[in-house]
Every structure is written in C-alpha cells, then in structure tokens.
Amino acid sequence: MDFQLSDEQRALRDGMRQLLQGRFSLRDAMAHGLTARVDRVLWRDLGRAGFFALALPEAEGGVGLGxxxxxxxxxxxxxxxxxxxxxxxxxxxxxxxxxxxxxxxVTAVDGSLVPWLDEADVVRGDVTDAVPLRSVDPLTPLHRVPPAGSLTRGALLYAAEQLGSATRSCETAVQHARRREQFGRPIGAFQAVKHLCAQMLVRSELARAAVYAAAVTGDTLDASAAKLLADDAAVRNARDCLQVHGGMGFTWEAEVHLHLKRAWVRAELGRSARDAEEELAEAL
Structure with missing residues (x-):
C-alpha cells in the first residue's frame, strides 16, 4: 500500500498546520485560569477553511474529499x-x-464520556444522566453517562489526533535534546537520550502506517488496530518527552505535560484499548 502523499494532500496538511499554528497559547489559557473554552473565532475560521465539511459532497456545500x-x-x-x-x-x-x-x-456521547458538554450548542445522544468529571486534562472538560457505542470514523479521527500529538512530542524532545547542554555537551549526544528519541520516532511511524492504512480501507478492525497503536504512541511518546525535558516538562511554561494529559483522555474516546482489544481478539 502506497502512503506517499499527493501534492494536493501535502498542501491540505500544510495549510491546516499554518491555520492552527499559534492559535492555541498555553500562556493565554493560564491567563484565563485554565478555563476550558472553545475559541468560537477559530471554530468559524476552521469552518471557512472546510475543516468540518471536508468529507461532505460538493453538491451539499462540502469539499468532497475522503x-x-x-x-x-x-x-x-x-x-x-x-x-x-x-x-x-x-x-x-x-x-x-x-x-x-x-x-x-457539536459534541456527542462517546462510550460513557461526553467531552465539552457545557460548551456545545448541540449534543448528539442522551445526556439526561450526565455527571461532571474532574478531567486529567484541564483543557478537556468531561461528563460521564451510561455507556453507548462508538463509531469507526470517530475512533479513526481520534487516532489521527493521537498520531499528531505523538509526532509533536517526538519533535519537541529532539529540539530540546539539541539545545539543552550538560557537561558541556548537548544532551542529545548521550546514548540514553538518543535511544529515547529513536523509540519515539519508531512508535510515531508505526502508528502513522496503521492510521493511514485504516483511512484507506475504512475497515472497523483496521480502525481498532490504528487506535491501539496511536494511543500507545501518544502516551509513551509524551512520557519519554517529559523524561528528556526533566522537571521542566512538568511546568506550565511547557506544553509537554498537556500532550500526555490529552493523550490519556483521547485514549478513552472513540474506542478504548479494552474495546479495541476485544474486537481484534474476537476477529482472530
């Protein structure tokens, strides 16, 4: 299976990266007491860029992509x-x-969780018995409801977000390892740090292959496998990134700990590891 991106796909990816770059600021979030809020201006900008309508047919006002x-x-x-x-x-x-x-x-019931319930204009699913939870990620508010099913596309899109987070953690660790010096040398020159960064890259690329393959096949089991690998990459890469940064990674001045906390939350959305493992085991 060929995962080389076309020129149009690369342009789409680069354009979205440029649109999102700098739109979320940890310092701004801290200034508002880490209150979890949806940036309505950014949300409408994403709408104008075709983010939400990407998969809608052009006849329905969408972009018509897959x-x-x-x-x-x-x-x-x-x-x-x-x-x-x-x-x-x-x-x-x-x-x-x-x-x-x-x-x-718009938010929706996802398994037994509902993210961003208080900020949503529309909620899909029954939230009559929703109970607020203290989320491990202060920027992802959660409510708990009686369990419901999850969709294959939703699981894959969460896996894609995990992949992006895993890749960012790897890049952040490498950049820090090049800048930070100990004993007169960049810490990236030490074998232990090299191994951490290499393992992060392997996890990211393995998850990328699984996520891209599931996007091509649209298969439920492929989506479950992709979610498992992407969850693992996002969580373990963020942990290793924290290790490379040392104590500084836990401070509010760095975004490293947020990638770990967001990865923990996303791992329970779309399709949890338990559900994905059960689906794959049953198929075997």
Whole structure:
C-alpha cells in the first residue's frame, strides 16, 4: 500500500498546520485560569477553511474529499492541541445545521464520556444522566453517562489526533535534546537520550502506517488496530518527552505535560484499548 502523499494532500496538511499554528497559547489559557473554552473565532475560521465539511459532497456545500484527507487534518489538530469537540463536530457536518461552517459547536456521547458538554450548542445522544468529571486534562472538560457505542470514523479521527500529538512530542524532545547542554555537551549526544528519541520516532511511524492504512480501507478492525497503536504512541511518546525535558516538562511554561494529559483522555474516546482489544481478539 502506497502512503506517499499527493501534492494536493501535502498542501491540505500544510495549510491546516499554518491555520492552527499559534492559535492555541498555553500562556493565554493560564491567563484565563485554565478555563476550558472553545475559541468560537477559530471554530468559524476552521469552518471557512472546510475543516468540518471536508468529507461532505460538493453538491451539499462540502469539499468532497475522503477519510484519508480527514486523517491528515486531524493529525494537525492533535499536533496543535486544538481545544474543542472537533471529532463530533466533523461527524455532525451535513446533519446538524451550522456544524459544517463552524457556527455550531457539536459534541456527542462517546462510550460513557461526553467531552465539552457545557460548551456545545448541540449534543448528539442522551445526556439526561450526565455527571461532571474532574478531567486529567484541564483543557478537556468531561461528563460521564451510561455507556453507548462508538463509531469507526470517530475512533479513526481520534487516532489521527493521537498520531499528531505523538509526532509533536517526538519533535519537541529532539529540539530540546539539541539545545539543552550538560557537561558541556548537548544532551542529545548521550546514548540514553538518543535511544529515547529513536523509540519515539519508531512508535510515531508505526502508528502513522496503521492510521493511514485504516483511512484507506475504512475497515472497523483496521480502525481498532490504528487506535491501539496511536494511543500507545501518544502516551509513551509524551512520557519519554517529559523524561528528556526533566522537571521542566512538568511546568506550565511547557506544553509537554498537556500532550500526555490529552493523550490519556483521547485514549478513552472513540474506542478504548479494552474495546479495541476485544474486537481484534474476537476477529482472530
């Protein structure tokens, strides 16, 4: 299977990265007391850029692209730590008025969790018995509800966000290892740090192959495998990135710890490791 991106796909990925770059600031979030809020201006900008309507047919006002392109833009969303229920809003495009244009923020029941319930204009699913949870990620508010099923496309899009986060953690670790010096040498010159960074790259690329393959096949089992690998890459890469940064990685001045906390939350959304493992085991 050929995973080389076309010129159009690279342009789409680069354009989304440019749009998201610098739009989320940890310092701004700290200035607001780490209150989890959806940036409505950014949401509408994403709508105008075709983020939510990417998979809608052109006849319905969409961009007319497929799941492989959707994976690319959600990879960038994960890389940028985009706050908000992007997956639910994307899946609601063409169904919920205003979702495709970013005018409406949409969330949905996902398993037993509902992210961004208080910020959403529209909620898909029964949230009558929703109970607020203290989220490990201060920028992803959660509520708990009785368990419900999850969709294959949703699981894959969360996997794409995890892939973006894993890649960003790897790049951040490498950049820090080149700058930070100990004993008169960059810490990246030491074998232990080299091994950490190499393992992060391997995890990222393995997850990338699985996510891109699932985007091409659209198969439920492929999506489960991709979610497992992407969850693992996002969590373990963020942990290793923290290790490379040392104590500085836990401070609010760095985004490293947020990638770990967001990875923990996403691992329970779309399709948890337990559910994915059960599906794959049953198929075997």
């Amino acid at each position: 799941l492989p392109e959707a994976v690319l833009i959600f990879e960038e969303a994960g890389r940028a730590l985009l706050p908000g229920p992007a997956v639910a809003s994307f899946l609601a495009a063409g169904v919920v008025p205003g979702a495709a244009t970013g005018e409406a923020v």
